[in-house]
Amino acid sequence: MKLATKPNILILGAGYGGMVTATKITKELGHNQANITLVSKHDYHYQTTWLHEPAAGTMHHDRTRMQISDVVDINKVNFIQDEVVNIHREENKVSLKNTGEVEFDYLVTALGAVPETFGVGGVFEHSFNKWTVNGARQLKEHTEYMFAKYNNEPEPREEYLTFVVAGAGFTGMEFIGELSERMPKLCKEYDIPLNKVKMYVIEAAPTALPGFDPELVEYAMNLLENRGVEFKINTPISEVTADGVTLKDGEEIKSSTVIWATGVRGNPVIEKAGFENMRGRVKVEKDLRAPGHDNIFIIGDCSLMINEETERPYPPTAQIAMQQAETVAKNLHALIKGESLHEFKPDIKGTVASLGGKEAIGVVGNKKLFGTSANFMKKMIDNRYLWILGGTGLVLKKGKNPF
Amino acid sequence: MKLATKPNILILGAGYGGMVTATKITKELGHNQANITLVSKHDYHYQTTWLHEPAAGTMHHDRTRMQISDVVDINKVNFIQDEVVNIHREENKVSLKNTGEVEFDYLVTALGAVPETFGVGGVFEHSFNKWTVNGARQLKEHTEYMFAKYNNEPEPREEYLTFVVAGAGFTGMEFIGELSERMPKLCKEYDIPLNKVKMYVIEAAPTALPGFDPELVEYAMNLLENRGVEFKINTPISEVTADGVTLKDGEEIKSSTVIWATGVRGNPVIEKAGFENMRGRVKVEKDLRAPGHDNIFIIGDCSLMINEETERPYPPTAQIAMQQAETVAKNLHALIKGESLHEFKPDIKGTVASLGGKEAIGVVGNKKLFGTSANFMKKMIDNRYLWILGGTGLVLKKGKNPF
Numbered sequence: 062m063k064l065a066t067k068p069n070i071l072i073l074g075a076g077y078g079g080m081v082t083a084t085k086i087t088k089e090l091g092h093n094q095a096n097i098t099l100v101s102k103h104d105y106h107y108q109t110t111w112l113h114e115p116a117a118g119t120m121h122h123d124r125t126r127m128q129i130s131d132v133v134d135i136n137k138v139n140f141i142q143d144e145v146v147n148i149h150r151e152e153n154k155v156s157l158k159n160t161g162e163v164e165f166d167y168l169v170t171a172l173g174a175v176p177e178t179f180g181v182g183g184v185f186e187h188s189f190n191k192w193t194v195n196g197a198r199q200l201k202e203h204t205e206y207m208f209a210k211y212n213n214e215p216e217p218r219e220e221y222l223t224f225v226v227a228g229a230g231f232t233g234m235e236f237i238g239e240l241s242e243r244m245p246k247l248c249k250e251y252d253i254p255l256n257k258v259k260m261y262v263i264e265a266a267p268t269a270l271p272g273f274d275p276e277l278v279e280y281a282m283n284l285l286e287n288r289g290v291e292f293k294i295n296t297p298i299s300e301v302t303a304d305g306v307t308l309k310d311g312e313e314i315k316s317s318t319v320i321w322a323t324g325v326r327g328n329p330v331i332e333k334a335g336f337e338n339m340r341g342r343v344k345v346e347k348d349l350r351a352p353g354h355d356n357i358f359i360i361g362d363c364s365l366m367i368n369e370e371t372e373r374p375y376p377p378t379a380q381i382a383m384q385q386a387e388t389v390a391k392n393l394h395a396l397i398k399g400e401s402l403h404e405f406k407p408d409i410k411g412t413v414a415s416l417g418g419k420e421a422i423g424v425v426g427n428k429k430l431f432g433t434s435a436n437f438m439k440k441m442i443d444n445r446y447l448w449i450l451g452g453t454g455l456v457l458k459k460g461k462n463p464f
Numbered sequence: 465m466k467l468a469t470k471p472n473i474l475i476l477g478a479g480y481g482g483m484v485t486a487t488k489i490t491k492e493l494g495h496n497q498a499n500i501t502l503v504s505k506h507d508y509h510y511q512t513t514w515l516h517e518p519a520a521g522t523m524h525h526d527r528t529r530m531q532i533s534d535v536v537d538i539n540k541v542n543f544i545q546d547e548v549v550n551i552h553r554e555e556n557k558v559s560l561k562n563t564g565e566v567e568f569d570y571l572v573t574a575l576g577a578v579p580e581t582f583g584v585g586g587v588f589e590h591s592f593n594k595w596t597v598n599g600a601r602q603l604k605e606h607t608e609y610m611f612a613k614y615n616n617e618p619e620p621r622e623e624y625l626t627f628v629v630a631g632a633g634f635t636g637m638e639f640i641g642e643l644s645e646r647m648p649k650l651c652k653e654y655d656i657p658l659n660k661v662k663m664y665v666i667e668a669a670p671t672a673l674p675g676f677d678p679e680l681v682e683y684a685m686n687l688l689e690n691r692g693v694e695f696k697i698n699t700p701i702s703e704v705t706a707d708g709v710t711l712k713d714g715e716e717i718k719s720s721t722v723i724w725a726t727g728v729r730g731n732p733v734i735e736k737a738g739f740e741n742m743r744g745r746v747k748v749e750k751d752l753r754a755p756g757h758d759n760i761f762i763i764g765d766c767s768l769m770i771n772e773e774t775e776r777p778y779p780p781t782a783q784i785a786m787q788q789a790e791t792v793a794k795n796l797h798a799l800i801k802g803e804s805l806h807e808f809k810p811d812i813k814g815t816v817a818s819l820g821g822k823e824a825i826g827v828v829g830n831k832k833l834f835g836t837s838a839n840f841m842k843k844m845i846d847n848r849y850l851w852i853l854g855g856t857g858l859v860l861k862k863g864k865n866p867f
Contacts, residue, residue: 195616198654199609199613199616201612202605202609202611202612202613203612205605206602206605206606206608206609209598209601209602209604209605209606210602212598213594213598213599251601
């Protein structure tokens with residue numbers, strides 16, 4: 062039988078990288094060319110870059126996820142819902158928590174990221190740091206519970222109404238954008254005067270949104286300050302505690318809701334598997350393979366690539382993960398056919414950060430965008446992703462109306 | 465000036481008794497006959513008997529309340545938002561928390577009830593026991609937070625999904641009716657299998673809904689059991705702890721959500737003021753005045769009246785509070801005019817308990833009602849109250865559609 066000789070392609074992770082790989086590879090390869098397996102902890106895929114919205118309660122979490130079986134052709138892809146425990150690089154197999162071992166001929170590692178604490182204590186114990194559907198939902202419910210509790214206390218508990226976002230990067234700014242925009246409605250819902258609420262964004266670096274155009278950063282900060290957000294820039298956090306945060310300068314901010322958004326590192330499985338890495342990210346070859354491995358690709362937040370223009374690593378973004386996935390799909394095909402592999406070249410089309418409501422900032426090409434035009438562009442970017450994954454049908458079902 | 469000699473009528477509390485007194489008295493008396501003052505902790509009135517719905521999350525809490533100024537004629541009634549600290553019976557004045565002292569010529573005490581613990585420890589520390597808008601909202605948000613947390617824990621925490629209702633009286637049964645009806649939707653919303661949820665109703669007495677027709681009680685229990693509720697009847701609780709409840713028979717049930725619904729006692733101000741009382745309730749005269757006081761009426765949950773047929777006290781219900789209020793309004797008028805006072809005679813029209821969705825049980829006249837017909841009657845009773853308070857307009861604005 063010819064079937065037995067089909068190579069096994071194993072894709073780990075159903076984030077941006079894994080999902081685009083799975084959908085593209087099924088188009089690249091015919092039924093008889095490979096067995097394709099996709100492993101993910103959940104039976105749904107979620108759009109990590111949208112999660113600040115359900116986390117702040119401005120969008121239902123179901124709008125940020127989709128059943129994997131609704132998007133990936135399950136006639137062509139074997140789906141295993143399980144957690145990856147380890148990658149045995151030299152033995153060409155992977156350990157899963159419940160399923161046991163799965164062998165591969167070709168591996169695509171797209172396991173995403175985990176929060177980076179930068180050595181600050183108490184992050185995992187005392188902060189909201191999971192940018193997942195479950196994590197976003199918990200943060201939203203926790204926030205509402207703090208509001209609901211406030212009026213039942215014999216003495217005012219200001220920490221219930223104090224929100225501390227650690228990190229003024231993309232995630233932190235987009236989250237506080239949503240939360241600050243929702244705040245007047247939240248206060249009304251729970252009979253709480255708006256002026257009782259405090260919102261802080263604390264950033265260790267000398268600027269919010271490092272790397273972004275200063276004019277756009279100023280626009281964003283002014284806008285958020287007008288909604289009641291207080292920025293503490295150039296202010297490292299020394300510890301997260303059960304009571305709030307302690308800053309390096311000694312100040313303590315009492316808060317029942319600390320949101321950790323200082324950045325990410327690659328999935329710990331990378332380190333466990335023994336790949337040479339920097340903060341869980343593997344400096345991949347130009348064809349996206351792990352150094353020394355002809356059959357292992359690493360993409361997305363677990364991969365590291367240097368931008369030759371700036372000599373700094375590309376940030377871990379959905380945009381790059383998706384582009385890498387398209388290259389990996391082609392390279393898997395090339396490997397099977399015995400052809401030469403393609404080099405990956407990122408094509409950064411632009412970056413837009415939403416700020417809640419109809420507000421956003423961004424750069425597309427060389428053009429700076431503010432307010433509604435940036436907001437329009439942001440929604441088009443979000444819709445474009447859905448289109449890549451599932452065509453017009455998925456955009457209509459799950460997309461954002463930019464108008 | 466004649467104005468200075470107008471008597472001061474002071475109404476304490478804006479529950480069923482206080483609100484009906486205030487609306488009726490403004491119709492009984494002309495502008496020049498009395499100064500009328502209403503004191504309440506909140507600027508809104510809420511329908512206590514509806515609160516199991518927002519507490520379980522099946523109705524928005526705003527539907528169970530109304531601005532006092534929308535219902536009471538504020539041209540005729542002076543409204544003070546404050547908390548009653550004490551009643552100085554012999555000096556004809558009342559102490560308020562922020563306003564200080566307020567004098568009266570006639571007092572209507574309609575301060576409602578607080579939870580009765582029957583000596584069980586830990587109730588106030590570890591259970592949800594406030595049947596108020598704030599308390600209901602907190603219970604709802606807490607429940608949702610437990611569901612949101614569950615999927616974020618490394619190990620299953622069954623106590624998050626275990627709900628213990630202490631007391632199978634009216635409040636407990638109506639609450640579990642709503643919660644059990646909502647449970648499948650809650651589980652879907654938070655990605656939790658329904659079979660992980662446990663719901664208990666624990667009752668010290670030998671039956672659920674003591675005093676209700678046994679056939680109706682059986683109907684209610686069967687219905688709730690089919691929705692997954694487990695009853696423990698004839699089972700006193702010995703303690704509520706941070707971990708759940710301990711029963712008299714030694715069994716411990718781990719639960720993050722204990723709802724206390726074993727009954728009520730009169731407002732503690734009654735005891736503080738030195739009225740002779742039983743569990744905060746004053747055995748009032750037939751004209752609803754406190755014994756020994758010609759100018760103090762006590763109605764609602766702070767009053768005690770013996771049903772001569774059964775030789776037992778009437779239960780503290782909205783129905784009786786409202787009927788008492790109508791009599792008090794007439795008697796205030798009679799006192800001012802120097803006429804003789806009316807005796808109060810309760811007219812129990814029926815009792816209906818809702819059980820969630822379209823389910824209910826009840827007795828109206830001599831007729832037992834089940835299911836949709838009882839549910840219809842329950843909604844008509846709720847609407848009738850709104851009609852008494854604010855006429856057709858209020859029914860249309862806040863009423864329940866029985867169809």
